[in-house]
Amino acid sequence: xxxxxxxxxxxxxxxxxxxxxxxxxxxxxxxxxxxxxxxxxxxxxxxxxxxxxxxxxxxxxxxxxxxxxxxxxxxxxxxxxxxxxxxxxxxxxxxxxxxxxxxxxxxxxxxxxxxxxxxxxxxxxxxxxxxxxxxxxxxxxxxxxxxxxxxxxxxxxxxxxxxxxxxxxxxxxxxxxxxxxxxxxxxxxxxxxxxxxxxxxxxxxxxxxxxxxxxxxxxxxxxxxxxxxxxxxxxxxxxxxxxxxxxxxxxxxxxxxxxxxxxxxxxxxxxxxxxxxxxxxxxxxxxxxxxxxxxxxxxxxxxxxxxxxxxxxxxxxxxxxxxxxxxxxxxxxxxxxxxxxxxxxxxxxxxxxxxxxxxxxxxxxxxxxxxxxxxxxxxxxxxxxxxxxxxxxxxxxxxxxxxxxxxxxxxxxxxxxxxxxxxxxxxxxxxxxxxxxxxxxxxxxxxxxxxxxxxxxxx
Amino acid sequence: xxxxxxxxxxxxxxxxxxxxxxxxxxxxxxxxxxxxxxxxxxxxxxxxxxxxxxxxxxxxxxxxxxxxxxxxxxxxxxxxxxxxxxxxxxxxxxxxxxxxxxxxxxxxxxxxxxxxxxxxxxxxxxxxxxxxxxxxxxxxxxxxxxxxxxxxxxxxxxxxxxxxxxxxxxxxxxxxxxxxxxxxxxxxxxxxxxxxxxxxxxxxxxxxxxxxxxxxxxxxxxxxxxxxxxxxxxxxxxxxxxxxxxxxxxxxxxxxxxxxxxxxxxxxxxxxxxxxxxxxxxxxxxxxxxxxxxxxxxxxxxxxxxxxxxxxxxxxxxxxxxxxxxxxxxxxxxxxxxxxxxxxxxxxxxxxxxxxxxxxxxxxxxxxxxxxxxxxxxxxxxxxxxxxxxxxxxxxxxxxxxxxxxxxxxxxxxxxxxxxxxxxxxxxxxxxxxxxxxxxxxxxxxxxxxxxxxxxxxx
Numbered sequence: 001x002x003x004x005x006x007x008x009x010x011x012x013x014x015x016x017x018x019x020x021x022x023x024x025x026x027x028x029x030x031x032x033x034x035x036x037x038x039x040x041x042x043x044x045x046x047x048x049x050x051x052x053x054x055x056x057x058x059x060x061x062x063x064x065x066x067x068x069x070x071x072x073x074x075x076x077x078x079x080x081x082x083x084x085x086x087x088x089x090x091x092x093x094x095x096x097x098x099x100x101x102x103x104x105x106x107x108x109x110x111x112x113x114x115x116x117x118x119x120x121x122x123x124x125x126x127x128x129x130x131x132x133x134x135x136x137x138x139x140x141x142x143x144x145x146x147x148x149x150x151x152x153x154x155x156x157x158x159x160x161x162x163x164x165x166x167x168x169x170x171x172x173x174x175x176x177x178x179x180x181x182x183x184x185x186x187x188x189x190x191x192x193x194x195x196x197x198x199x200x201x202x203x204x205x206x207x208x209x210x211x212x213x214x215x216x217x218x219x220x221x222x223x224x225x226x227x228x229x230x231x232x233x234x235x236x237x238x239x240x241x242x243x244x245x246x247x248x249x250x251x252x253x254x255x256x257x258x259x260x261x262x263x264x265x266x267x268x269x270x271x272x273x274x275x276x277x278x279x280x281x282x283x284x285x286x287x288x289x290x291x292x293x294x295x296x297x298x299x300x301x302x303x304x305x306x307x308x309x310x311x312x313x314x315x316x317x318x319x320x321x322x323x324x325x326x327x328x329x330x331x332x333x334x335x336x337x338x339x340x341x342x343x344x345x346x347x348x349x350x351x352x353x354x355x356x357x358x359x360x361x362x363x364x365x366x367x368x369x370x371x372x373x374x375x376x377x378x379x380x381x382x383x384x385x386x387x388x389x390x391x392x393x394x395x396x397x398x399x400x401x402x403x404x405x406x407x408x409x410x411x412x413x414x415x416x417x418x419x420x421x422x423x424x425x426x427x428x429x430x431x432x433x434x435x436x437x438x439x440x441x442x443x444x445x446x447x448x449x450x451x452x453x454x455x456x457x458x459x
Numbered sequence: 460x461x462x463x464x465x466x467x468x469x470x471x472x473x474x475x476x477x478x479x480x481x482x483x484x485x486x487x488x489x490x491x492x493x494x495x496x497x498x499x500x501x502x503x504x505x506x507x508x509x510x511x512x513x514x515x516x517x518x519x520x521x522x523x524x525x526x527x528x529x530x531x532x533x534x535x536x537x538x539x540x541x542x543x544x545x546x547x548x549x550x551x552x553x554x555x556x557x558x559x560x561x562x563x564x565x566x567x568x569x570x571x572x573x574x575x576x577x578x579x580x581x582x583x584x585x586x587x588x589x590x591x592x593x594x595x596x597x598x599x600x601x602x603x604x605x606x607x608x609x610x611x612x613x614x615x616x617x618x619x620x621x622x623x624x625x626x627x628x629x630x631x632x633x634x635x636x637x638x639x640x641x642x643x644x645x646x647x648x649x650x651x652x653x654x655x656x657x658x659x660x661x662x663x664x665x666x667x668x669x670x671x672x673x674x675x676x677x678x679x680x681x682x683x684x685x686x687x688x689x690x691x692x693x694x695x696x697x698x699x700x701x702x703x704x705x706x707x708x709x710x711x712x713x714x715x716x717x718x719x720x721x722x723x724x725x726x727x728x729x730x731x732x733x734x735x736x737x738x739x740x741x742x743x744x745x746x747x748x749x750x751x752x753x754x755x756x757x758x759x760x761x762x763x764x765x766x767x768x769x770x771x772x773x774x775x776x777x778x779x780x781x782x783x784x785x786x787x788x789x790x791x792x793x794x795x796x797x798x799x800x801x802x803x804x805x806x807x808x809x810x811x812x813x814x815x816x817x818x819x820x821x822x823x824x825x826x827x828x829x830x831x832x833x834x835x836x837x838x839x840x841x842x843x844x845x846x847x848x849x850x851x852x853x854x855x856x857x858x859x860x861x862x863x864x865x866x867x868x869x870x871x872x873x874x875x876x877x878x879x880x881x882x883x884x885x886x887x888x889x890x891x892x893x894x895x896x897x898x899x900x901x902x903x904x905x906x907x908x909x910x911x912x913x914x915x916x917x918x
Contacts, residue, residue, distance in 0.1 A: 091851040094624035094843065121892040134897050141907055160884035162629040165553035169628035170621040176635060177651040184648050191643070192636040195871060195886045213874050216896040217906060384553065392550040412654060415672050425619035427654045433580040437675040438593050447676060448600055 112200055118293045120212050120285055127279040131219040141220035145187055150222030150242055152274075154183055155207075155214060157193030158229045158385065167397065168385035174404050175229055181411045182233035187452050188225070204319050205292035212285050215277045228271040229385075231347065231378040232403050236410035237444050238344065238369035240274070245339055249276040250284060252323075253347040254340035263328045265305070265312035268340055269347040270320040271378050280337055287326060287334075291317040344369035350379045354399040357406050357422055366410050366444055377403045398423070414442040571659050577752045579671050579744055586738040590678040600679035604646055609681030609701055611733075613642055614666075614673060616652030617688045617844065626856065627844035633863050634688055640870045641692040646911050647684070663778050664751035671744050674736045687730040688844075690806065690837040691862050695869035696903050697803065697828035699733070704798055708735040709743060711782075712806035713799035722787045724764070724771035727799055728806040729779040730837050739796055746785060746793075750776040803828035809838045813858040816865050816881055825869050825903055836862045857882070873901040 112118075124130075135143060143151050156179060163169045176192060183190050191214060196202060198209040207226055215224060223242075245251050254268025275281050291301035294316075301317035305325055312321055327334055345353075353374050360373050369375040382396035383389040389396055402422040409418050416431030434440065441447075571577075583589075594602060602610050615638060622628045635651060642649050650673060655661060657668040666685055674683055682701075704710050713727025734740050750760035753775075760776035764784055771780055786793055804812075812833050819832050828834040841855035842848040848855055861881040868877045875890030893899060900906075 091853070092848050094626060094846055094848065094852050122894045124894050124896070130895065130897050138907065141911075158632070162626055165556070166625035167553065167556070167621055169632050173617070173628050173632045173635065174653070176632065176639075177653060180635075180639070180649055180651050184650070189643050190639055192639050194633070194636060194867075194884075195876065197874075197876065197886065217874055219897060220907070387553055389551050389553065393553050393556040394550070397556075408653075415656075415676055417654065417656065425653075427656065435581045435583050436589065437583070438589055438678060448597065448679070452600075 112293070118200060118290060118297070120209055120289050121216075123286075124216065124282055125279070127216070127282050131277065134219045138220070143220060143222040148243055149187065151220055152188045152223045152225055153191055153214065153218065153221045154179060154188050154225045154227055155191045155193065155211065156227045156229055157191075157210075160194040160196075163385035164387050165384070171384045171397070171400055172229055174400075175232055178232045178404060178407055179227065181407070182236055185236060185446055185449055185452065186239060200293040201289070202294055205289075205294075205298075207319070208285055208289050208292060211275065212282065215275075215281065219277065221277050224275045224277060226270075226273055226275065227376075228378065230380065230382060231272050231376050232400070232407060233375065234348070234353075234377045234403055234407045235366050235369050235373050235375045236407060237366035237446060237449075238373075238375045240346075240375075245274065245276075247337075248339040249278060249280045249337040250274070250334075251339045251341055251346065253342060253345065255342055256340050259324055259327055259340060260331055260335070263309045263324060265309040265321045265324055267324050268320070268327075269349075269378070269380075270323055271380065272347040272376050274346075284334060287330070288319070288322060291322040292319065345371070345374035345376050347378050348374035348376050350377050350382075350399060350403065353377050354402060357402060361406075377406075379403075401425075410444060410446065413444065414446050416440070416442075571752070577659060577749060577756070579668055579748050580675075582745075583675065583741055584738070586675070586741050590736065593678045597679070602679060602681040607702055608646065610679055611645075611647045611682045611684055612650055612673065612677065612680045613638060613647050613684040613686055614650045614652065614670065615686045615688055616650075616669070619653040619655075622844035623846050624843070630843045630856070630859055631688055633859075634691055637691045637863060637866055638686065640866070641695055644695060644905055644908055644911065645698060659752040660748070661753055664748075664753075664757075666778070667744055667748050667751060670734065671741065674734075674740065678736065680736050683734045683736060685729075685732050685734065686835075687837065689839065689841060690731050690835050691859070691866060692834065693807070693812075693836045693862055693866045694825050694828050694832050694834045695866060696825035696905060696908075697832075697834045699805075699834075704733065704735075706796075707798040708737060708739045708796040709733070709793075710798045710800055710805065712801060712804065714801055715799050718783055718786055718799060719790055719794070722768045722783060724768040724780045724783055726783050727779070727786075728808075728837070728839075729782055730839065731806040731835050733805075743793065746789070747778070747781060750781045750784075751778070804830070804833035804835050806837050807833035807835050809836050809841075809858060809862065812836050813861055816861060820865075836865075838862075860884075869903060869905065872903065873905050875899070875901075 135141070145151055156176070158172050163172070176190075179190060182188075193210055196206060197213065198206070201209050211224055211226060215221065251274040252268045252270060253272065258264040258267030275284075290297075291305070292298060298316045301322070302315055305317055305321040306312045306314050309321055309324055327338060353371075354377065364372040366373055379396060379400055381390035382400065384393075384396060384400070405419045405422045405424070409422075412418050412427060413430070416429055416433070417427045418430050420426045420428050431440065594600070604610055615635070617631050622631070635649075638649060641647075652669055655665060656672065657665070660668050670683055670685060674680065710733040711727045711729060712731065717723040717726030734743075749756075750764070751757060757775045760781070761774055764776055764780040765771045765773050768780055768783055768787075786797060812830075813836065823831040825832055838855060838859055840849035841859065843852075843855060843859070864878045864881045864883070868881075871877050871886060872889070875888055875892070876886045877889050879885045879887050890899065
């Protein structure tokens with residue numbers, strides 16, 4: 001275990017030091033201190049500490065290669081027959097119902113031509129011009145809402161099939177409610193996808209064809225915000241600092257050194273990112289996609305990624321690892337337009353956040369977006385829609401409830417309510433009704449947030 | 460059965476006629492013809508025919524008194540203990556997980572004072588003035604988006620508890636995706652409620668405190684659109700004719716004669732309605748609520764409603780029956796501001812619609828909103844979230860899938876896709892990609908619909 005923590009070289013150093021006794025004890029002591037500091041959920045902004053935590057906790061999650069739950073291929077048998085099969089008593093009983101009765105299999109997907117290289121679609125080279133022309137002809141669909149606020153489409157989704165386990169869909173439902181709330185407050189539209197547009201790009205890769213399709217269909221969108229279904233908003237008051245990204249086209253949570261120097265497979269996270277609607281982004285999607293096509297290509301690409309990236313386990317190519325690889329090997333081409341953001345939690349790994357909610361409530365307030373009050377809590381590895389997760393089911397679901405309530409409290413307080421506790425579905429009143437409701441101010445100013453007011457402007 | 464169809468008097472007539480032979484046969488023949496015409500799903504716009512269908516099919520649904528699935532009281536025991544209870548193997552296995560491990564019961568709700576009459580909140584008498592003042596001070600939150608389009612908030616919701624049966628949450632998820640799609644196209648915001656704000660007004664009555672709270676918190680809203688979680692949009696192109704309602708404050712699907720003349724308990728439907736944000740509406744909510752408080756009041760009110768309304772079964776007071784009763788008995792007070800709409804399906808009973816989808820596709824097109832292409836298909840009585848529905852589970856779920864796909868196809872066609880069939884989750888491409896995506900027009904004009912364009916206007 002030591003050499004996993006601190007490198008092979010150091011192990012030999014320690015072996016030499018053992019012969020010197022005192023130095024040995026000192027080194028061991030330091031190791032324990034560092035590990036403790038790490039497990040204690042280190043300070044925000046210290047990549048190494050966050051990293052060790054992340055790596056130790058999410059090794060297996062990528063291994064199972066089913067992180068996004070966006071789309072899965074169906075292997076359903078056609079059992080849908082006539083109603084008489086049900087006895088009259090059981091016919092209306094959902095508990096006795098076998099869902100396979102209504103699953104429909106439309107046959108296999110068409111096999112792609114193995115000699116034809118994969119493509120997301122016909123090459124477009126003048127998207128910026130096409131977009132500009134369209135915008136000038138369609139002033140009613142401006143790219144900007146107000147002076148500094150771009151038009152944003154938040155994209156998420158899940159499988160069209162019911163979750164394999166009974167509880168998964170309930171958490172998908174809570175998750176989309178959570179997103180609806182944040183987006184309503186921040187003037188962001190939502191696209192919830194439940195269609196597999198390209199059978200070759202199933203699983204975590206499915207977002208690529210979807211994103212491309214949405215960008216080129218909606219020139220009015222300035223930024224597309226992809227967000228996994230297992231990620232939740234936990235800071236309802238935090239507005240993304242759009243101005244910061246005026247010269248960037250692609251924003252992910254991550255650390256430059258982890259990606260460009262270390263090629264660490266979790267140096268960035270593709271579970272929540274911003275992508276500008278422009279030619280550069282279409283080119284990026286084209287460059288990103290080649291490792292995606294399932295089967296031999298994806299498997300072989302996975303081996304390359306495991307070999308080339310730091311700490312990556314063995315499994316088929318995933319979109320996140322592929323992005324690390326792409327950026328690390330082609331920094332000159334893409335790097336100047338990529339912003340690896342770590343000043344706030346555009347993606348926040350749940351393992352280091354959820355036990356601190358009470359502490360956050362005690363010491364901080366919404367609007368910070370960072371380790372003090374994370375914008376996003378992302379339940380990587382929990383996989384409540386599947387059969388098996390990488391963590392204890394009880395811990396995952398409990399914490400997802402807590403994260404949901406943590407965010408929901410910020411919505412409820414607008415109306416004078418709050419959850420009885422972070423573990424409880426029940427709510428209680430915390431502000432009395434009056435005959436002059438418009439004089440009441442919600443503490444967070446979320447009732448009529450400034451970032452939502454539409455300023456009259458000539459389009 | 461005869462006297463149920465045609466009245467007690469006629470039965471005696473028939474009994475006399477039996478002695479005359481020929482007349483007997485003639486009457487029996489007429490009865491059969493009328494019934495056949497009814498079961499054949501009569502013409503739209505003929506209340507009697509729709510009514511007999513509705514009544515025969517949904518008698519039991521109200522009886523079970525759990526139609527909306529918005530909020531239910533929880534009687535959960537606190538079984539949530541520590542993680543060690545799970546064996547290491549089962550700990551990550553969702554299939555082996557007992558959800559009761561994480562359910563939290565925060566104790567009973569406070570008992571309301573039995574001597575205090577129920578109230579939705581402190582009386583407000585100058586809401587129009589308060590609202591007007593606020594609007595003038597907050598020009599960034601106009602009541603109208605564009606010339607003729609009011610700001611609308613669509614409100615829906617479901618229980619914070621997982622559904623009792625495994626499949627219910629999946630259909631809630633599909634239902635909210637469906638609403639997200641419609642509302643995105645039509646510039647409508649969504650509020651998804653999962654909180655029981657007032658324990659006394661649980662069940663179908665829970666929408667009243669919620670609606671009141673949202674109206675008085677959001678003066679910028681011009682119309683609140685309540686929609687049940689078991690109702691789905693099936694016409695994505697249909698824009699509500701807002702102009703038609705400029706002198707109305709409350710719009711429900713229904714028939715004047717059924718409500719005012721017959722006092723028929725299903726003369727209108729409160730599963731999908733529009734309520735203007737104004738003093739009149741606050742007063743209406745106050746007048747509507749007295750039958751709601753659970754327990755003795757609701758039970759006794761239920762008996763009154765069964766007695767007073769036509770065809771109502773015996774069960775506790777529900778909001779819909781109460782509204783029929785309120786309007787029928789106080790027409791002078793409320794009638795002039797209530798619009799009972801039947802020119803399109805603001806609410807469309809699923810039983811007479813779902814078998815006709817293929818016929819609709821063959822003969823008509825989206826944008827009609829009526830019997831030819833219903834705006835809303837409402838699965839009254841199906842109750843997929845509960846244990847028992849009033850209809851065969853297989854029929855309900857199959858039809859809900861079809862309705863979902865019927866609506867979803869209108870979204871997918873924007874992007875050049877469609878479901879392989881109304882029964883299939885899979886999609887197929889129907890329009891090829893090109894290098895000039897902005898020249899492609901989607902047939903329905905939903906890509907950049909006119910009703911969504913924001914016209915520059917001075918606020």
